[in-house]
Amino acid sequence: MLDDRKLAVLRAIITDYVENSEPVGSKALVERYRLDVSPATIRNDMATLEEEGYLTQPHTSAGRIPTDKGYRLFVDRLTSVKPLSPAEKRAISTFLGGAADLDDVVSRTVRLLAQITQQVAIVQYPIVSTAVIRHIDVIRLHADRALVLLVTSTGRITQAHIEIPAGTADEDLEASAVGMAAVRNLTSAEAVRALAHLAREAVPGILPSVVAAVTALLAADPTTRVVVGGVQNVARFGDDFHAAMEPVLEALEEQVVLLRLLGEARNDVTVRIGHENEYIGLQSTSVVASGYGMPDDVWATLGVVGPTRMNYPSTMASVRAVARYVGRFLAEG
Amino acid sequence: MLDDRKLAVLRAIITDYVENSEPVGSKALVERYRLDVSPATIRNDMATLEEEGYLTQPHTSAGRIPTDKGYRLFVDRLTSVKPLSPAEKRAISTFLGGAADLDDVVSRTVRLLAQITQQVAIVQYPIVSTAVIRHIDVIRLHADRALVLLVTSTGRITQAHIEIPAGTADEDLEASAVGMAAVRNLTSAEAVRALAHLAREAVPGILPSVVAAVTALLAADPTTRVVVGGVQNVARFGDDFHAAMEPVLEALEEQVVLLRLLGEARNDVTVRIGHENEYIGLQSTSVVASGYGMPDDVWATLGVVGPTRMNYPSTMASVRAVARYVGRFLAEG
DNA sequence: CCTGGCACTCGGAACCTGAGAGTGCCAAGT
DNA sequence: ACTTGGCACTCTCAGGTTCCGAGTGCCAGG
Numbered sequence: 155m156l157d158d159r160k161l162a163v164l165r166a167i168i169t170d171y172v173e174n175s176e177p178v179g180s181k182a183l184v185e186r187y188r189l190d191v192s193p194a195t196i197r198n199d200m201a202t203l204e205e206e207g208y209l210t211q212p213h214t215s216a217g218r219i220p221t222d223k224g225y226r227l228f229v230d231r232l233t234s235v236k237p238l239s240p241a242e243k244r245a246i247s248t249f250l251g252g253a254a255d256l257d258d259v260v261s262r263t264v265r266l267l268a269q270i271t272q273q274v275a276i277v278q279y280p281i282v283s284t285a286v287i288r289h290i291d292v293i294r295l296h297a298d299r300a301l302v303l304l305v306t307s308t309g310r311i312t313q314a315h316i317e318i319p320a321g322t323a324d325e326d327l328e329a330s331a332v333g334m335a336a337v338r339n340l341t342s343a344e345a346v347r348a349l350a351h352l353a354r355e356a357v358p359g360i361l362p363s364v365v366a367a368v369t370a371l372l373a374a375d376p377t378t379r380v381v382v383g384g385v386q387n388v389a390r391f392g393d394d395f396h397a398a399m400e401p402v403l404e405a406l407e408e409q410v411v412l413l414r415l416l417g418e419a420r421n422d423v424t425v426r427i428g429h430e431n432e433y434i435g436l437q438s439t440s441v442v443a444s445g446y447g448m449p450d451d452v453w454a455t456l457g458v459v460g461p462t463r464m465n466y467p468s469t470m471a472s473v474r475a476v477a478r479y480v481g482r483f484l485a486e487g
Numbered sequence: 488m489l490d491d492r493k494l495a496v497l498r499a500i501i502t503d504y505v506e507n508s509e510p511v512g513s514k515a516l517v518e519r520y521r522l523d524v525s526p527a528t529i530r531n532d533m534a535t536l537e538e539e540g541y542l543t544q545p546h547t548s549a550g551r552i553p554t555d556k557g558y559r560l561f562v563d564r565l566t567s568v569k570p571l572s573p574a575e576k577r578a579i580s581t582f583l584g585g586a587a588d589l590d591d592v593v594s595r596t597v598r599l600l601a602q603i604t605q606q607v608a609i610v611q612y613p614i615v616s617t618a619v620i621r622h623i624d625v626i627r628l629h630a631d632r633a634l635v636l637l638v639t640s641t642g643r644i645t646q647a648h649i650e651i652p653a654g655t656a657d658e659d660l661e662a663s664a665v666g667m668a669a670v671r672n673l674t675s676a677e678a679v680r681a682l683a684h685l686a687r688e689a690v691p692g693i694l695p696s697v698v699a700a701v702t703a704l705l706a707a708d709p710t711t712r713v714v715v716g717g718v719q720n721v722a723r724f725g726d727d728f729h730a731a732m733e734p735v736l737e738a739l740e741e742q743v744v745l746l747r748l749l750g751e752a753r754n755d756v757t758v759r760i761g762h763e764n765e766y767i768g769l770q771s772t773s774v775v776a777s778g779y780g781m782p783d784d785v786w787a788t789l790g791v792v793g794p795t796r797m798n799y800p801s802t803m804a805s806v807r808a809v810a811r812y813v814g815r816f817l818a819e820g
Numbered sequence: 821c822c823t824g825g826c827a828c829t830c831g832g833a834a835c836c837t838g839a840g841a842g843t844g845c846c847a848a849g850t
Numbered sequence: 851a852c853t854t855g856g857c858a859c860t861c862t863c864a865g866g867t868t869c870c871g872a873g874t875g876c877c878a879g880g
Contacts, residue, residue, distance in 0.1 A: 179842050192854050197843070215842045215861050255648050289626040293638050301642055305626050309634055311646060315588050385718060386736035389729075396722075396729060403719035512873050525823050530874070548830050548873045 155206065160199045162189065164208055165232045167200075168220050172465050175392060177217030222428035225440070225462065229425050235470045242270070242472075246479050253483070256280075256309050260381055263456065263480050268384020271472050273460035276412055278419075279378040280446070280453035280484060282308050286341050290334040292327045292364055294318075300327060300360075302367040306342075308484075312374075314367040318360050330361045334368065342372050378454070380412045391439075391461040401435025406459070416455040419445035423470045423477075428462045438462055442469050446477035448485055456480070488539065493532045495522065497541055498565045500533075501553050505798050508725060510550030555761035558773070558795065562758050568803045575603070575805075579812050586816070589613075589642050593714055596789065596813050601717020604805050606793035609745055611752075612711045613779070613786035613817060615641050619674055623667040625660045625697055627651075633660060633693075635700040639675075641817075645707075647700040651693050663694045667701065675705050711787070713745045724772075724794040734768025739792070749788040752778035756803045756810075761795045771795055775802050779810035781818055789813070 166187040170178045180193040180200060189196065200218055203209045208224035211217075220228070238246075249266050253259040260277050267275035289305040295315075302314045318327075336352065337345040349369050353362065385406060388399055405411045411433055417424065423444045429437050436459065443457030456477055458469060499520040503511045513526040513533060522529065533551055536542045541557035544550075553561070571579075582599050586592040593610055600608035622638040628648075635647045651660075669685065670678040682702050686695065718739060721732055738744045744766050750757065756777045762770050769792070776790030789810055791802060 177842095181842075193842095194844095194854055194856090195852085198853085201844080211843090213861070215859085217842070288628060288634075289624065291622065291624060291636075293622040295621060295640055295642055301621075301638060301644075303624075303636070303638070303644070305634060305636070307628050309628055309646075309648065311634075311636070311644060313642075313644060315642065383740065385740060386733050389733035389736060400719050400722035403722060407716065407718060510873095514873075526873095527823055527825090527875095528821085531822085534875080544874090546831070548828090550873070 155202070159189070159191070160203060161227075161232060162187075163196060163199045164203055164220070164224060165228060167209065167218060168224065168228050168232075171219055172463055175463060177212055177219050179217040182217070220463075222430065222462065225427045225466070226430075229427070229466050229470075233467045235423065235474060236467060238471055238475050243475065243479075246270075246475060250479055250483050259480065259484065261383075263476065264381050264383035267456065267458060267472070267476050268387060270476075271458045271460065271469050272384075272390065273387050273458040273464070273469070274385055274406060275383045275456070275458050276416060276443075277381050277383075277456040278413070278416055278454040279310075279380070280308075281342075281378060282306070282310075282447075282453055282484065283341060283343065283451060285310070286339045287337050287345055288339075290331060290337065290368060292331045292334075292360075294322075294324065294327055302364055302371070304368060304371050312371045314371055316360075316363050316367050318363070322360060326359050330359065330364045333361050334364060337368070346372050380409055380416075382406050382412065387460075392463065395438070395461060398435075398438045402439060402459070405433055405435045415441055415459070416443050416457055419447075419452040419455045421445045421447070421449065421452050423474045425466065425470065440464055440466075442466070442473050444473050444477040446481040446484075448481065453481070453484070488535070492522070492524070493536060494560075494565060495520075496529060496532045497536055497553070497557060498561060500542065500551060501557065501561050501565075504552055505796055508727075508796060510545055510552050512550040515550070553796075555763065555795065558760045558799070559763075562760070562799050562803075566800045568756065568807060569800060571804055571808050576808065576812075579603075579809060583812055583816050592813065592817065594716075596809065597714050597716035600789065600791060600805070600809050601720060603809075604791045604793065604802050605717075605723065606720050606791040606797070606802070607718055607739060608716045608789070608791050609749060609776075610714050610716075610789040611746070611749055611787040612643075612713070613641075614675075614711060615639070615780075615786055615817070616674060616676065616784060618643070619672045620670050620678055621672075623664060623670065623701060625664045625667075625693075627655075627657065627660055635697055635704070637701060637704050645704045647704055649693075649696050649700050651696070655693060659692050663692065663697045666694050667697060670701070679705050713742055713749070715739050715745065720793075725796065728771070728794060731768075731771045735772060735792070738766055738768045748774055748792070749776050749790055752780075752785040752788045754778045754780070754782065754785050756807045758799065758803065773797055773799075775799070775806050777806050777810040779814040779817075781814065786814070786817070 166183055167178045170186065180196040183196055184193050200209060204218065208221060208227060209218040210221050212219060246266060250262055253262050260279060264275045264277040285306040285308045287304065288307050291303040293301045293303065295301055298318055298320045300316050300318050302316055304312045337348050340348060346369060349365050353365050388402055415433065423442060426441045428440060431437055431441060439459050440462050441457055441459050443455050445452035445455050447453035457473055460469065499516055500511045503519065513529040516529055517526050533542060537551065541554060541560060542551040543554050545552060579599060583595055586595050593612055597608045597610045618639040618641045620637065621640050624636040626634045626636065628634055631651055631653045633649050633651050635649055637645045670681050673681060679702060682698050686698050721735055756775060759774045761773060764770055764774060772792050773795050774790055774792050776788050778785035778788050780786035790806055793802065
């Protein structure tokens with residue numbers, strides 16, 4: 155049903171619509187894209203494409219615009235992610251190069267991604283599974299409250315508050331911290347097992363609650379923090395976007411929504427278009443995301459949120475490039 | 488030049504304009520606000536107010552709208568901050584009541600403030616000057632990098648990375664941490680003095696760089712973190728606002744801008760209207776801010792950013808109330 | 821100093837109209 | 851069977867015109 159020319163027509167329509175944000179007509183199409191057939195032929199093709207659900211008309215006798223299904227076909231079969239220019243690569247490299255610590259890497263990444271895609275960037279904090287636990291501390295804050303601190307070799311710090319019996323002596327706290335020394339230099343996965351062991355030897359004192367807290371911290375890792383940047387770019391998503399803007403901004407404030415948005419961490423670029431997003435406020439946006447990390451060890455996900463009418467090839471290229479650079483940069487240390 | 492009636496006219500115009508977002512004419516004014524004079528009289532008053540710069544006309548033969556100067560006069564002399572209803576107070580109280588730790592308090596506060604004012608809320612992390620240092624740790628991350636951790640009794644954690652000589656033994660790190668025990672249970676101000684002392688006794692090893700790092704952490708406190716919430720509300724600021732939206736969103740991403748926006752921490756509500764904001768992107772917005780903390784010990788500032796055409800009395804009341812409740816809540820525990 | 825009256829201005833809604841872009845369909849051509 | 855030119859038709863949009871009414875400024879009289 156869809157021969158090569160029809161696909162070429164679809165591709166041309168999407169290209170044109172992304173560029174000019176105006177419905178595309180048959181005449182303009184043959185003029186601008188050297189299709190070597192007459193407008194009438196294109197019209198027939200467009201009618202077919204509309205029947206099949208790839209195109210739609212805003213109103214009779216205007217041009218056609220792509221549907222979500224049209225974009226999907228385009229992304230899947232009609233385009234390839236093209237590599238970035240050397241200049242862009244260098245820009246990414248130098249921008250990330252100056253980063254001091256993990257927070258800095260993440261905040262630079264999110265700014266970079268927002269900058270080069272001109273969309274809203276989302277970066278999940280990495281879970282470096284090769285990272286090892288460097289330090290665990292139990293610190294009294296008040297008579298009946300203590301703080302459990304966990305530091306990994308990547309400089310990542312997590313914390314939990316625990317209740318302690320009012321009479322607990324400082325020595326007991328220290329003892330529990332010393333007890334936790336067993337997991338030093340273990341990875342998260344190893345530590346969880348070691349802690350399970352520790353928990354079974356029913357030790358008295360506060361050690362059990364510390365073990366529980368640390369286990370929780372390690373388990374909570376995957377739902378780690380997410381950073382958003384470039385929110386001002388929603389203002390540029392287009393004039394037709396103003397109505398849908400509020401729910402989008404709302405979604406961007408919800409960590410939970412963002413995490414689901416980024417989805418499963420996979421090491422290639424995934425695109426979710428319009429209604430493919432389950433979150434209702436984002437159904438006029440598309441999400442382009444990619445996992446980052448080592449080839450066989452994905453750490454986390456980053457991506458961008460933009461209007462459905464976005465330049466997919468270029469956005470996908472940018473997201474992929476940034477994901478690779480960040481992964482490489484973090485792997486190096 | 489400005490008698491009571493003229494002031495009453497200004498007040499009525501602002502009230503009406505805030506409510507209906509439409510220029511106000513003389514006839515509608517006398518009808519809606521029982522001014523007991525004829526429209527012609529009001530017209531004369533309005534002409535005077537316009538001459539003096541409190542009002543302006545969007546175009547000839549439309550009603551008047553207030554200028555920034557008009558709002559300023561209104562805020563300064565024509566209104567008083569009225570207390571919240573018991574229901575609202577209870578809502579604030581219960582909403583903050585469930586907070587677990589400092590992060591939780593701040594994030595609840597920002598959501599609360601955004602919710603009840605329907606504007607963008609900004610909350611600065613508190614600097615509790617009565618907080619004492621509970622813990623300092625020096626943790627090796629790599630051969631030549633270490634992490635300096637500082638924990639206060641409020642559960643606040645700050646960190647700094649330092650370079651260490653490659654040959655440094657773990658014992659030296661521990662020793663430096665032990666050396667820092669001198670500042671335990673000191674307040675920030677006391678600790679800075681103690682550290683200055685320590686620094687003068689030219690100790691060998693890595694202690695000096697640790698001292699420097701901790702001093703920097705303590706000094707950096709005032710430019711502490713800022714949290715923003717309710718960004719989706721900019722979409723509700725009004726139709727005339729769409730043009731100015733992008734710079735506003737941009738400003739909200741810049742920590743530095745936000746901190747300057749909140750300004751000096753004072754314990755009463757301060758309002759900055761339109762052009763009174765030095766930041767250029769926010770000149771069609773107003774900022775209502777208040778310090779929070781103990782009466783003689785202001786910890787930090789919180790506030791909201793909204794359209795110049797906002798309900799000042801109600802916003803000011805909300806900001807003040809939230810500031811008080813948060814201050815009280817933090818003081819208690 | 822207030823007020824009613826009056827002439828005037830001007831923006832916006834409503835309406836009309838023509839141009840143009842775009843369509844669908846059909847019959848003829850390849 | 852597909853392509854093409856032709857053609858009638860539709861519908862939006864831009865531009866122009868008109869008209870209404872809200873609102874004003876000013877003035878003379880109370």
